[in-house]
Amino acid sequence: MQKTATTGDADDQPVWSSTNAGGLPLRLFELQGKLYRKAKAEPGFRFYSLFGQMLRRDVLMAAWGRVARNNGCPGVDGVTIARIVDRPGGVADV
Numbered sequence: 001m002q003k004t005a006t007t008g009d010a011d012d013q014p015v016w017s018s019t020n021a022g023g024l025p026l027r028l029f030e031l032q033g034k035l036y037r038k039a040k041a042e043p044g045f046r047f048y049s050l051f052g053q054m055l056r057r058d059v060l061m062a063a064w065g066r067v068a069r070n071n072g073c074p075g076v077d078g079v080t081i082a083r084i085v086d087r088p089g090g091v092a093d094v
Contacts (some may be wrong), residue, residue: 023056024062025062028059079082
């Protein structure tokens with residue numbers, strides 16, 4: 001997440017950065033900002049549906065793009081990026 005800024009007052013809530021330095025799609029950047037602001041505004045709030053947000057296709061494709069650009073390492077299962085890309089259906093099925 002981006003660094004935040006405050007005016008210094010104890011009652012100030014951190015301000016979500018308007019800079020999308022990670023190059024996320026706009027909808028994901030907005031979702032990240034909303035989750036951040038909610039967590040900062042209500043520290044005791046419990047997010048019960050984050051798993052559903054992670055399973056959104058746009059979230060998964062953005063994550064895949066970051067892993068692929070970074071030449072991500074195989075997971076504990078040993079599956080490499082190349083193996084996923086080369087399988088029938090390729091990334092379209094991920």
